[in-house]
Amino acid sequence: MSLRHAVPAALIVFAAVPGGAFGQSYPTKPIRLIIPFAPGGTTDIVARVVGDRLGRELGQAVIIENRAGGGGTVGADALAKSAADGYTLGMATVSTMATNPATNPKMPYDSVKDFTPITNLVNVPNVMTVNPVKVPAKDMKEAIALFKKSPGKYSYASSGSGGISHLDGEAFKVMTGTFIVHIPYRGSGPALNDTIAGQVDAQFDNLPSSLPHIKAGKLRALAVMSDKRVESLPEVPTFAEVGLRDVNNMAWYGLVGPANLPREVVQKVHAAAVKTLADGEVRKRLADGGSYVDGGTPEQFVQKIAREITLRKDIVKKQNIRLD
Ligand code: GLU
Numbered sequence: 001m002s003l004r005h006a007v008p009a010a011l012i013v014f015a016a017v018p019g020g021a022f023g024q025s026y027p028t029k030p031i032r033l034i035i036p037f038a039p040g041g042t043t044d045i046v047a048r049v050v051g052d053r054l055g056r057e058l059g060q061a062v063i064i065e066n067r068a069g070g071g072g073t074v075g076a077d078a079l080a081k082s083a084a085d086g087y088t089l090g091m092a093t094v095s096t097m098a099t100n101p102a103t104n105p106k107m108p109y110d111s112v113k114d115f116t117p118i119t120n121l122v123n124v125p126n127v128m129t130v131n132p133v134k135v136p137a138k139d140m141k142e143a144i145a146l147f148k149k150s151p152g153k154y155s156y157a158s159s160g161s162g163g164i165s166h167l168d169g170e171a172f173k174v175m176t177g178t179f180i181v182h183i184p185y186r187g188s189g190p191a192l193n194d195t196i197a198g199q200v201d202a203q204f205d206n207l208p209s210s211l212p213h214i215k216a217g218k219l220r221a222l223a224v225m226s227d228k229r230v231e232s233l234p235e236v237p238t239f240a241e242v243g244l245r246d247v248n249n250m251a252w253y254g255l256v257g258p259a260n261l262p263r264e265v266v267q268k269v270h271a272a273a274v275k276t277l278a279d280g281e282v283r284k285r286l287a288d289g290g291s292y293v294d295g296g297t298p299e300q301f302v303q304k305i306a307r308e309i310t311l312r313k314d315i316v317k318k319q320n321i322r323l324d
Helices: 003-025 042-058 070-080 094-103 140-149 164-176 188-197 207-215 263-278 280-288 298-318
Strands: 031-035 062-066 088-093 115-124 126-130 155-158 181-184 202-206 220-225 251-258
Touching: 031 042, 031 070, 042 062, 042 088, 042 115, 042 207, 042 251, 042 263, 042 280, 070 088, 070 094, 070 251, 088 094, 088 115, 094 164, 094 251, 094 298, 115 263, 115 298, 126 164, 126 207, 140 164, 140 220, 155 164, 155 188, 164 181, 164 202, 164 298, 188 202, 188 207, 202 207, 207 220, 251 263, 251 298, 263 280
Parallel strands: 031 062, 031 088, 155 181, 155 202
Antiparallel strands: 088 251, 115 251, 126 202, 126 220
């Protein structure tokens, strides 16, 4: 072999060793998964369904840590500032990556530059519900009539200021010319507790967290934000069917790491996530809860996040939404 050929070969081997060796051994200890919302919300539900199996695929435990606050920005910021070694990963949502950046001029992080997207796990429809005792309306038309009759009397819960459910609530108010008071929580879990208890009258939420309470009759679903009716709630109309524009499309939940996560880590976690999502039991649990499985490539997730930031900015502008 001539020197001309030998040199590049040697360089390739040299360059491949540090990353390759790291990639082969990773992970050698448990992985922390930051959930930027309280327990009981969809972020937490999806992370717990996926996390256990993901850990088994990777051969290390995935330890869930709820860091709620600031509409999801507190936990997302903690992740952004963690070591990019693959041992701290987090759940990214439409709220932490797109609606907050679209509405909050004082973001503590840059949702494009400060993370390494791995895969979008699921897409999820959203739903508007009422406490059936506090809002005695059998459908959307009756609820809007009640809200119109007494502006400021009724309230709605969101999973945090600047998040998707806050945006949904404010868009609803603009569309219907109603005034219902926004009450933000540290996630849908605590928001649901208060709506079910009747401390708050209505709620905008992602379907998986609200679904069991709708089925149990504790909350009444008025409409789902989805192109078509959802299988788990066939009797509930879509926003379009009740004459309202669906400004939402879907909420989504994915896996990300801090910026500059080694390529080998991204590939390993992505491969494990794809296997996890292909597992029959995991798929069933996600589907029964109202989620649509995704599991796309890291590149697709990068593009989705960029598209979603633009989309949410557009919605805020076009709907003339003002967040408090
Ligand atoms: N509702 C979600 C939760 O409490 C967070 C909002 C979102 O980003 O979809 O986990």
